[in-house]
Amino acid sequence: RLESLICRVGEKSNSSLESNLEGLAGVLEADLPNYKSKILRILCTVARLLPEKLTVYTTLVGLLNARNYNFGGEFVEAMIRQLKECLKVNMYNEAVHLVRFLSDLVNCHVIAAPSMVAMFENFVSVTQEEDVPQVRCDWYMFAFLSSLPWVGKELYEKKDAEMDRLLSQAESYLKRRQKIHVPMLQVWTADKPHPQEEYLDCLWSQIQKLKKDRWQERHILRPYLAFDSVLCEALQHNLPPFTPPPHTEDSVYPMPRVIFRMFDYTDDPEGPVMPGSHSVERFVIEENLHCIIKSHWKERKTCAAQLLSYPGNNKIPLNYHIVEVIFAELFQLPSPPHIEVMYTTLLIELCKLQPGSLPQVLAQATEMLYMRLDTMNTTCVDRINAFAKSHCFLSFDRSDCLTQDLEKPKPKFVREVLEKCMRLSYHQRIIDIVPASFSVLSPANPVCIYKYGDESNRSLPGYTVALCLTIAIKNKASNDEIFSILKDVPNPNQDDDDGEGFTFNPLKIEVFVQTLLHLAAKSFSHSFSALAKFHEVFKTLAESDEGKLHVLRVVYEVWKNHPQMIAVLVDKMIRTQIVDCAAVANWIFSSELAHDFTRFYIWEILHSTIRKMNKHVLKIHKELEETKARLARQHKRRDSDDDDDDDDRSTDREDGPLEEQIERLQEKVESAQSEQKNLFLVIFQRFIMLLTEHLVRCETGGIDVFTPWYKSCIERLQQIFLQHHQIIQQYMVTLENLLFTAELDHHILAVFQQFCALQA
Amino acid sequence: MSFGGTLSILRSDSYAELSQYRDQHFRGTRYDQERLLRKSCTLYVGNLSFYTTEEQIHELFGKSGDIKKVIMGLDKVKKTACGFCFVEYYARGDAENAMRYINGTRLDDRIIRTDWDAGFKEGRQYGRGRSGGQVRDEYRQDYDAGRGGYGKTVQCQ
Numbered sequence: 001r002l003e004s005l006i007c008r009v010g011e012k013s014n015s016s017l018e019s020n021l022e023g024l025a026g027v028l029e030a031d032l033p034n035y036k037s038k039i040l041r042i043l044c045t046v047a048r049l050l051p052e053k054l055t056v057y058t059t060l061v062g063l064l065n066a067r068n069y070n071f072g073g074e075f076v077e078a079m080i081r082q083l084k085e086c087l088k089v090n091m092y093n094e095a096v097h098l099v100r101f102l103s104d105l106v107n108c109h110v111i112a113a114p115s116m117v118a119m120f121e122n123f124v125s126v127t128q129e130e131d132v133p134q135v136r137c138d139w140y141m142f143a144f145l146s147s148l149p150w151v152g153k154e155l156y157e158k159k160d161a162e163m164d165r166l167l168s169q170a171e172s173y174l175k176r177r178q179k180i181h182v183p184m185l186q187v188w189t190a191d192k193p194h195p196q197e198e199y200l201d202c203l204w205s206q207i208q209k210l211k212k213d214r215w216q217e218r219h220i221l222r223p224y225l226a227f228d229s230v231l232c233e234a235l236q237h238n239l240p241p242f243t244p245p246p247h248t249e250d251s252v253y254p255m256p257r258v259i260f261r262m263f264d265y266t267d268d269p270e271g272p273v274m275p276g277s278h279s280v281e282r283f284v285i286e287e288n289l290h291c292i293i294k295s296h297w298k299e300r301k302t303c304a305a306q307l308l309s310y311p312g313n314n315k316i317p318l319n320y321h322i323v324e325v326i327f328a329e330l331f332q333l334p335s336p337p338h339i340e341v342m343y344t345t346l347l348i349e350l351c352k353l354q355p356g357s358l359p360q361v362l363a364q365a366t367e368m369l370y371m372r373l374d375t376m377n378t379t380c381v382d383r384i385n386a387f388a389k390s391h392c393f394l395s396f397d398r399s400d401c402l403t404q405d406l407e408k409p410k411p412k413f414v415r416e417v418l419e420k421c422m423r424l425s426y427h428q429r430i431i432d433i434v435p436a437s438f439s440v441l442s443p444a445n446p447v448c449i450y451k452y453g454d455e456s457n458r459s460l461p462g463y464t465v466a467l468c469l470t471i472a473i474k475n476k477a478s479n480d481e482i483f484s485i486l487k488d489v490p491n492p493n494q495d496d497d498d499g500e501g502f503t504f505n506p507l508k509i510e511v512f513v514q515t516l517l518h519l520a521a522k523s524f525s526h527s528f529s530a531l532a533k534f535h536e537v538f539k540t541l542a543e544s545d546e547g548k549l550h551v552l553r554v555v556y557e558v559w560k561n562h563p564q565m566i567a568v569l570v571d572k573m574i575r576t577q578i579v580d581c582a583a584v585a586n587w588i589f590s591s592e593l594a595h596d597f598t599r600f601y602i603w604e605i606l607h608s609t610i611r612k613m614n615k616h617v618l619k620i621h622k623e624l625e626e627t628k629a630r631l632a633r634q635h636k637r638r639d640s641d642d643d644d645d646d647d648d649r650s651t652d653r654e655d656g657p658l659e660e661q662i663e664r665l666q667e668k669v670e671s672a673q674s675e676q677k678n679l680f681l682v683i684f685q686r687f688i689m690l691l692t693e694h695l696v697r698c699e700t701g702g703i704d705v706f707t708p709w710y711k712s713c714i715e716r717l718q719q720i721f722l723q724h725h726q727i728i729q730q731y732m733v734t735l736e737n738l739l740f741t742a743e744l745d746h747h748i749l750a751v752f753q754q755f756c757a758l759q760a
Numbered sequence: 761m762s763f764g765g766t767l768s769i770l771r772s773d774s775y776a777e778l779s780q781y782r783d784q785h786f787r788g789t790r791y792d793q794e795r796l797l798r799k800s801c802t803l804y805v806g807n808l809s810f811y812t813t814e815e816q817i818h819e820l821f822g823k824s825g826d827i828k829k830v831i832m833g834l835d836k837v838k839k840t841a842c843g844f845c846f847v848e849y850y851a852r853g854d855a856e857n858a859m860r861y862i863n864g865t866r867l868d869d870r871i872i873r874t875d876w877d878a879g880f881k882e883g884r885q886y887g888r889g890r891s892g893g894q895v896r897d898e899y900r901q902d903y904d905a906g907r908g909g910y911g912k913t914v915q916c917q
Contacts, residue, residue: 007768295770296770298860299772299774300861339824339857339861342857345862420819424820425816425868524830525814528829564815564818565815571826608826
């Protein structure tokens with residue numbers, strides 16, 4: 001199979017890469033008469049999807065071009081077509097690979113250098129466009145600069161004046177572009193020991209250094225050098241003039257990034273030297289490692305093997321690069337490119353393959369991450385948390401966290417990790433392994449707190465009803481029986497009772513929910529069954545907004561020692577519509593939860609709630625689109641079936657139910673979208689209130705604003721913006737006019753401005 | 761997309777494929793069974809310790825997505841946990857990620873194994889071994905502290 005032959009070239013083989021390429025070029029040349037379009041398609045696809053093997057395939061194309069000039073021309077045309085398609089459908093990451101491929105084809109004598117320079121001139125001139133988002137200009141600049149490690153030398157040799165001009169245009173663009181977004185994307189707020197640079201800034205430094213080194217680049221494997229004599233003879237093609245497609249409403253450009261660095265040459269004193277942060281080698285290695293992960297993320301063993309067989313093993317500290325790249329992805333803001341658990345498992349596979357060396361690098365990395373927790377973005381701390389518990393992260397040399405205030409990042413982190421460890425095992429085990437001096441950091445025993453449990457509580461209002469309820473539920477009472485027992489509960493809000501049916505009775509809710517949850521405390525399944533069985537009672541008691549809030553409060557009172565239980569109960573209650581998303585948001589920001597506000601589980605719950613809301617909107621939207629499609633198909637069938645316009649009434653009748661359904665779904669979609677918008681507004685509003693309170697208090701008290709709580713809170717706000725940026729962008733006008741107005745404290749407004757800068 | 765598509769080497773997803781195992785108690789044709797397995801959101805999880813709780817499973821498997829339900833496997837006679845369970849997700853993609861990244865990792869210091877399941881039906885939560893637990897615990901010769909010690913046949917000797 002042609003695809004298999006082409007894909008496998010470059011893999012480990014008994015023969016040299018050069019002879020494999022030579023052989024393959026021969027085979028393909030012979031197949032050209034019969035399989036030309038197939039070969040074109042495959043080669044275009046590998047150019048787009050296997051960028052880690054870029055130079056292998058450009059060499060192959062070079063060899064084919066030398067043997068068959070027309071084929072070379074057709075390939076270049078096909079690539080340009082593919083590039084245009086990619087840009088049209090917002091596939092910018094793949095487009096970069098195509099641009100790089102084309103530029104390396106200059107090295108293979110397939111494309112004439114001046115025409116490549118001309119294309120880059122068109123790219124750079126995008127930075128002169130007016131009224132376009134900065135991210136658009138950024139992409140074209142990135143596509144140009146990031147190709148230079150491969151082709152800078154050749155282009156400079158042929159067209160130095162033009163290249164100088166391009167580079168100075170690049171410099172002036174980079175100087176004038178705004179970088180308000182950067183703080184929002186940095187993993188650490190401190191610049192030492194490794195500055196967290198904006199990606200274009202870093203790349204520019206790397207290219208400048210490359211230029212200073214007279215474009216000498218020694219890391220990239222260039223198989224075409226071995227074929228220089230053959231390739232020199234080939235005729236080159238000129239790239240057709242390439243006009244960047246204009247910016248449209250639908251264009252979505254890649255978000256800016258910050259380059260994550262955690263290692264430098266001091267970290268592996270015994271091994272090969274790690275290329276500096278501004279060396280082009282560093283850039284190429286990182287790009288290629290990221291591409292390998294992107295290609296093989298589904299196959300963890302293959303991915304690990306491919307990473308470890310990256311060429312250059314004895315010249316670069318590969319293990320350090322791999323660990324750094326993996327953490328770069330794990331900590332990427334807004335979200336990692338792949339699911340978090342993949343990285344944990346990938347690290348395990350890597351350690352299995354390199355048991356003598358990789359675990360030590362990982363240990364070094366985790367030690368370093370722990371030491372620098374104080375300045376790490378809260379969202380990223382969450383992510384180490386998730387990874388740490390799987391890697392038995394903790395060693396109890398961490399006495400520094402005992403002397404600190406428990407809200408500080410390190411002790412907080414240790415507490416969260418211990419809690420997560422407990423969730424994966426059990427409480428006694430944690431108590432057993434944690435030394436006595438650290439016991440203040442141990443998680444609470446996850447037992448339920450039942451206020452009516454003890455005889456000594458019999459003076460509590462509702463106590464007798466609780467007892468009654470307990471017996472009734474144990475005797476398998478029905479919902480109606482429960483209602484009648486609850487009728488006896490007095491309403492402390494008696495004065496507010498407007499006398500119409502069920503009003504908000506917090507005591508009723510308290511007695512019912514406490515008792516039921518206590519009876520069902522044995523396991524998640526027991527609690528879920530209880531929620532299902534008495535769903536009707538819950539719905540009635542929680543009918544009002546205050547009712548919903550109070551149910552959540554009582555759940556917290558009962559299960560505050562068991563955050564995992566709270567999370568699953570809240571999830572179930574949303575899914576069974578006992579509470580709604582806005583109620584959960586209000587509950588999270590309520591004063592009762594202030595004590596737990598910075599704990600990880602709270603944010604797990606909030607983000608899970610937002611995700612459920614988002615999925616719900618998408619689901620109904622999908623239903624609507626599907627129903628519309630069904631109606632369209634029905635119309636089409638009818639139109640093609642009978643051209644005679646006979647019984648109009650029957651066609652209406654056919655359409656009727658579907659049209660009704662569409663109308664209903666349309667309403668459902670609108671109401672869901674409005675609920676979704678409301679959820680975000682509530683969240684932002686509450687954040688603003690909370691933060692403003694803190695800022696005012698600090699100002700009047702003359703104390704420093706930047707407490708651990710404040711850092712955590714402001715970063716949580718950033719996290720909301722980042723994690724749900726696509727949806728929130730729909731609300732920009734409302735946010736600007738209603739919530740994030742100029743009167744707001746500048747600390748809070750800055751977050752909003754950073755967010756706006758992300759796609760500006 | 762009018763161009764390219766993808767490459768078969770990049771489509772490879774061996775962890776998420778069906779295994780060779782087919783539940784012999786499945787009511788229906790082989791074809792039906794495989795159709796269900798291919799769209800299932802439910803995973804069978806095996807080699808658990810008898811002491812592993814629903815909560816631990818929820819925490820571990822929650823890493824790949826929102827869990828709809830966990831059903832613990834029970835000894836048919838004793839009605840206690842006997843080392844397996846079912847995990848049902850809301851979305852198949854989440855189940856696939858569990859197959860890719862949670863299968864073959866540790867829980868309670870044991871390497872657990874996941875496999876596609878055609879869907880939970882009442883009765884399937886019970887072990888099918890003669891003594892009430894799983895078949896594998898009937899005949900095994902080794903001592904496994906997390907799974908009741910020696911295999912049942914060995915115990916009866």
